[in-house]
Amino acid sequence: MAPLHSERLIGLLGAHAVRSGEALSSVDAGFDPANLDAGLAVLPRTTQEVADVLGYCSAHGLSVVPQGGRTGLSGAARSAHGQLIMMMQGMAQIVAIDAVSHTAIVEAGCTLQTLEEAVRQHGLTCGIDLGARGTATIGGMIATNAGGQEAFRFGPMRQRIVGLEIVLPDGRVLGDLTQVIKANGGYDIKQLFIGSEGTLGIVTRACLRLSPYEAPGTTALVSLVDLNSGIRLFRRLEALSHGRLLRAELMSGNHVSLSARDHGADALAEFGEQGDCAIFEFTDQAVLEAELGLAFEEGLISDALLCKNEKERDAVWKIREDWAVDRAFPHGLWFDLSVPLAGMGTYIDALHARLHAHDPAVQLFYIGHLGDGNLHITVNKPAPMTAHYKAISALVYEELTALGGFFSAEHGIGLEKREALAEQSDPVKLALMRDIKRLIDPSGIMNPGKVLQP
Ligand SMILES: Cc1cc2nc3c(=O)[nH]c(=O)nc-3n(C[C@H](O)[C@H](O)[C@H](O)COP(=O)(O)OP(=O)(O)OC[C@H]3O[C@@H](n4cnc5c(N)ncnc54)[C@H](O)[C@@H]3O)c2cc1C
Incomplete structure (x- = not known):
């Protein structure tokens, strides 16, 4: 089947835009070694090409895994044999920077660093920054609703997005590339795609809000x-x-x-x-x-x-x-939490005590974005920890909701946190999420199995 898809996709986009075999295995798989397991990838260069490919996939039941910089940390870009990877790096143009309106229109495959360097020429900033800035793409950051170091000042990605262009799973193009922050037009459909981790459609272009740049004194x-x-x-x-x-x-x-x-x-x-x-x-x-x-x-x-x-x-x-820390403890357990600042000290002290009572040999490490209460926790031991995930995660999540916190902050759900999402979410919200997924992606081709458990 794969050679057939490959030939047809070459027919749609040309041989330069389809990769498999050695041409694909030489590509950097990114944070998750299984990202390229599908073995077949397309690199569209225009919104129309994305639409053509999704139209084809929808007609042939071929599931699609969108990929930006492959820096995501929760397995949302992982692919499997029989799927098609859609790599967005061929759509990396900065379409326009409007230094008067403080907006930039950019294609999804543009990296954060490239856009930031361009807007700085105008004394402006994207107002969002993260360690993977050189590789993470605007489309990937929208799909994960990335947060980062400046979220306490400017909010996460959702608050930086003014407009979006999205290709739906059936190949239709949803054009909502507004350039103004006040645009009330009924349901704000684009919000569904921010943080959807590629499960509803492909972001092709975005209009971002910019802010005056201030040098770090x-x-x-x-x-x-x-x-x-x-x-x-x-x-x-x-x-x-x-x-x-x-x-x-x-x-x-x-x-x-x-x-x-x-x-x-x-x-x-x-x-x-x-x-x-x-x-x-x-x-x-x-x-x-x-x-x-x-x-x-x-x-x-x-x-x-x-x-x-x-x-x-x-x-x-x-x-x-x-x-x-992760190099020293390659088998540690990771968590990405939000805790209200008023309860953060109490939460960390209580977590230390719970972990110590469970197993005095485990060590708790954390880094975080202090300003917005986002904690990246790792629970480590000089031994594989995977078998202890259920017990340790119960200790990490204990009292979090009561404190007003949330089990998932900025890295998304992907594959890693699907179980936690199912356990921690309001059942009405989960049911609506499934309804929305069925409505927008009835044939289930968009990044299946991510966010929602099948
Ligand atoms: C060193 C390092 C530091 C990091 N620091 C932070 C941090 O401070 N804050 C933070 O929030 N994250 C952080 N991350 C996580 C990661 O950088 C973000 O999740 C980033 O948003 C992913 O972007 P990407 O282009 O690499 O997306 P990918 O990893 O390629 O994909 C992530 C998800 O987005 C989907 N996707 C990608 N492109 C599109 C598209 N065009 N349309 C639809 N879906 C798409 C994929 O299917 C997948 O579900 C860090 C990662 C690393 C490695």
Whole structure:
């Protein structure tokens, strides 16, 4: 069957746009080694080509896995034999940047970094940033409703999207590429596609909202006396009128020590030995310095480093963005949670206690976007942990809903969290999700098995 599809797809798009065999195995599979398992991929260059392919797939019951940069962390881009991968890197044009209206129209395969560099020429920013910026695409970020380091200021991807163009599974093109933020036209259908992880259609173009760019004046690494002190300091920095807080990231002390030592940055590792740490970026160096001095006197922080140059700044961010902990514990269990800031200290203390009571040998690491309460937790042990997933996840999710938190923050559901979605969601919401999936994708060809369990 596959050679037949391959020949027909070559007929539709040309041989240059269809890959299989060696031509495909030389492609970087990205975060999940199984992403390319389908063995057959198309690289459309226009919305019409996407529509032609989906029309073909729909008519022949061929299921499609959309892929952007393949940096997704929950298995949503994984493919299997008998499926077709739709790679979006052939649609990577920046169509227009409107520096007066503060919008950009861009094709889905454009990477975040490419778009950010282009809009910076106009003194603007996309208002969203994440570690995978060089590879993650705008389409993939829309499909996962990505969040990242600036979400406490600008919201996640959903809040950056003004308009979308989408190809539906039957090949129809849904044109909603509005360029204004106020556009009330009944049901806002495009919202369904943001965060749908490729299960409803293919995003081909998007209109993004831009904001004035502010250079990071100063970056500081601080050791917090405890998590609640860090949250108090965050709120205080956020409220200052002389200068602006641009980033606020949290790291558990053991994450800082392990990651810094991995990079040979022993002096930075000592920050982690004192406890949880935060990175703050603020526009005005003098104001940040004065505030950290006050925080020290008041007993909110025990140490602080103000980066003197780019090299020091890079070293601090490397501790946050590198994956040293996951290299050290390749079999750990990952969670991506949202916790209201008011309950975050209590939640972490209680989780430590629950995990210790369950198994004193497990270690809890976390990093997070402090400003919006997003915690990336890993529960590690120098041994495979997969068999313990059910027991550990029950401990991680315990009391989360009661605190007002959510089991899934910014990485999406994909394959990894389908069970948790089924367990944690309101049954009415789940039933509506299934109805919507059936309505938009009646033949079930769009990224089947992702988000919703079959
Ligand atoms: C180092 C690193 C740091 C990260 N940091 C963050 C972070 O801070 N915040 C955060 O939110 N995420 C983060 N991520 C996760 C990841 O970068 C995001 O999920 C990103 O949005 C995925 O984009 P992508 O282009 O790689 O999509 P892919 O991984 O290729 O695909 C992800 C999902 O989107 C679908 N998809 C892709 N393109 C389209 C399209 N055009 N139309 C419809 N569906 C499509 C796929 O089918 C899949 O379901 C990080 C990942 C890494 C590796």
